[in-house]
Amino acid sequence: MRSSPSVLFLKAIFLALLFFSRISPAQIQTIGPGHMRYPNASSTERYSLTGVVVDAATGEPIRHALVQVSIEKMHSVFTGDQGQFEFPKLPAGTMVLSIVKPGYANVRGFSSRAMRPLMVTVGPNAQPVIVKLPRQAEVFGTITDSNGNTIENVSVRLMRVQVEEGVRKRVQINQSQADEEGNYHFYDLVDGDYILSAGPSWRDLNDPFAPGVVPFEYYAQTFFPAATDVATAATFHLASGKNQQIDLSLSTGRTSIVTVSVAGGSPQSTTVNFLNASGQDVTVLQRHVTREGFIARVAAGPVLIKARANDGQGGMLYGETTIDASSDVKDVHIQLDHIQVPITYEYQNVTGAQVPLMQPPQLRLISLDPVHPDAWAQTTGTPGNWNYSFTNIEPGRYRVEVPSNDWFADAITSGNVNLKTDPLVVTPGNSQPIEVTLRNDSAQLMIKVEGADPASQSQIMTVVVPEGGGRPRQNTIYSPNQSPVLSLPPGHYTVYAFQDFDDLAFADPEVMKDFARFAQTVELQSKQRAEVTAHVIRKSAQ
């Protein structure tokens, strides 16, 4: 079967949204951009689309940039010497423009950062498009020791402080090796706050495990300007177009030798990691000494040893222990075990609607530790006899998230722990179930926005914060005419709308306090259909 062009186009938009914003499909359905007209290729009317691509900071034209528009297939033109481009004959409609030029932030339909789609409308009265591309930033420099000797082939990492799902995080965005002269260079960076680190490394011709021949010359992982722990690292700002030199001198540190045996998994698949309290890998070098045994040289200090292995049946086994490695530690033993956290659902059918046999909301664990990945719950079994559980997740502390739709979580508990407010602590061998009580009397809230800047290319973001804690709900809309509709549990909410805000940490109550005076509060009763009008908070108007 052939999908109609408009359906394909919609799919493309939804996929792009999913990819870039990690919004769940349930939320997207409420914000379908129904007001847009899709290009109708079968119509014979053709219109010209012209425009100019300029440097966002200087206004200088950008020549030989690739401009593309997708109507069934990708159509391409290059900008001329004055940055101008033209598609002479396009069908009428709204379409996504993508622009690529080395050294500039690429606008490929949606820029990954601000999720700002560059939508253009082609038709009889279309105006020329002006596209302002911000230049990318670069950072480069040399890694040396305290004597100024360059350190070759050392690992250099760049982290960016950015907001993901409303939470400010340090995200490693680049890693490379310094060259033979200790030089590194990172390109294509968007403006923002960054953390640079290099190491660990060692300069020794000797066997790093030979005991006591000479002091082992070790360079600790060092964060600019001179921290050895990411928690105390300084950030530096890279503005658009900036080409920043940052040299880094690595501090020497003490190391310890740790021997570990790991039991329970298949020896070939067993791996161990040595981490400090900030989740940094502090391994200088490690190696297998026996089938189950490892020897490692690690930075001296408290160390979390994490071990994992396949169970041979497609599952994973985990184990971990914390040691004090301020001196050599021998014979650490780690026993691996499965982790399975079953999930039970109880339905409180308030409306009398039929309890669906389909899947209940899929639980998600958001890691609260620096290094553990997030996880989705898994379903096994047969229709009518489903089993729900978290399996193959790493030990650690997690926040439990339950997406709400017609059914929402009234209570989430694990034993005596209220998981709405407290974290879930997962340990190997743990099998205390998560109990979810679902209700189906959610309210519907339509959010209208007013006061948006019609000239801005920026999208609008609505944020709904439940009173008394819990995850805020965020939606993105592309036009002030759109009104998202959310299913929400009964309760009190604060509603915000933002425009022009990149990287807003909306999950942080401290951040949101500043905007409280612009917000609307609303109380939703069971099954109520309510409407609220949020005044758009614009960064440019702040």
Add this chain to the structure above:
Amino acid sequence: MKLRSVPLVFMLAIAAVAQNYRIAGTVVNGANDSPVPNCQLAIRTEGPEAPLRATKTFITTSDSGGHFVVDDLAGGKYSLTARCNHFTAQALDEHDGFSSAVAVGPEKDTTNIVFRLAPSASITGRIQDEFGDPVIDAGVLLFRRGTSLGTKRALLRSRANTDHGGFYHFYRLPPGEYLIAVIAHPWYSQYQPPPDFSREDVPDFDVGEADLNLTFPVTYYSGATDSASAQPIKLQPGDRATADMLLSAQPAYEIRFPRPEADESVRRTTMHEVQTSIFGAPVDVHSMVNTMNNGRVDVVRGLAPGDYIMQTRNYMPAPNGASNVTADESRQIVKVSNAGAELKQTTPSTPVTGSVELDGIRGALRQTTIRFQKADGTVVDTRTTANGALEPFHLFPGVYEYSAFSQQGVIKSLEAANAKVIGRTIEVADKPVTLKVTLADFATKITGTVLSTEGKPFPGAMVILVPDDIVHNQNIIRRDQSDTDGTFTLRVVMPGKYRLMALQDAWDMEWSNPTVLAPFLPSSTALEVAPSSSPVDVKVKVQATH
């Protein structure tokens, strides 16, 4: 002394016996003899006499005057390695994988060693297109024109990729003459399926379509597209050369080739390798092009005009179901131009089978790899299976050197049906070949001393042992470098008749060429090596070469 990497194993302290010798000296920059401070020096017990487990390492650092000293050493031989800032880590008087070990003992002065570091040169550069944009991820190939393993040629030395700024760098280069070739595609290139591969109902807008089906031809420094016009870069020790290049895009073409008629009962896998020849070296361009497989036709896109070597290999499941074996293989030379792709030559490969036997070696045959190597550096390996048979493989017609990787012995003989064996070479034609390889544990070693014309121990000479027929026995030539007491060891020597000589300043000599070696043969030592005998303390007089 031949350099070998010391495996990182636990090292045991060895019992102390007469540990009262010293190694001391100065590390200097070979370009200007200025001292090099803050070098890390590793001094390791050396020689097969010291078992690996007993290898002992002493570490020291050169002071501000470049001086280093290690005391309390037992008598014996030690290797010296220095790691210094801005220099490649290197062993004492290192050449071509050899260096001079320091012999320590009574009446040996080891306290005035001059560790002369070979300063390295570098080439860095930026590659841009005609619009001034960086050429990102370009493959930059560095060739060095000189003697390598005794043969003069432009040899591919290393390969780098440009970063997102279009920059590349090659550090730590020995002095010499270098050539650079670049394989790259424009950042905007898109090798779309041609119309007949996509849907037919794509509306025909006039959208002023830009041509993205462009590529860069192989470009040689400083901008030529033919290798004859490549401009060499001459590097003196310590030079830091800059070699920027500008590439111009050209239309890209494609090669299509039909897949063999599929026999549905047999699971076959087809692999294509696309190579182009740069200074005689086959360079893989496959990863730089776009292969599409549309049912019966494989398409390689994004090719600049030129000659390509297409190697097609069909795999079939092995009869025992274990792993895939090559069913057949062919090599085509295809000329790509704006007139299309023209097949210039097709060479099918020749199937080879065979077996490996042991002669005088106790126990069963352990897994052995037999290697066939062409003069252009291409290598084909085959392994033995459990019953001593070789895994069937294919060779393209031509002359190969053969050798074995075995824990049990060396090749005593290789007999072939339908191929010509001369010395350590085999010439394969188009008829299927059957091999019989015999392994024997009869290799031996030769120890000796290089003496100066005055009869004193001579360090740093190249010791070379050559068979009578050099041309057909390249891989049984043995070399070493004399240590500080003039001694040397040649290992894994095959029985046979040889000439032994010690040459001064011969590291750049084309020693695999009989004509080059001929002037030194009259003063060489004739040596007949019997199986498993070990000629010891052979004296050989050094010969000057300049």
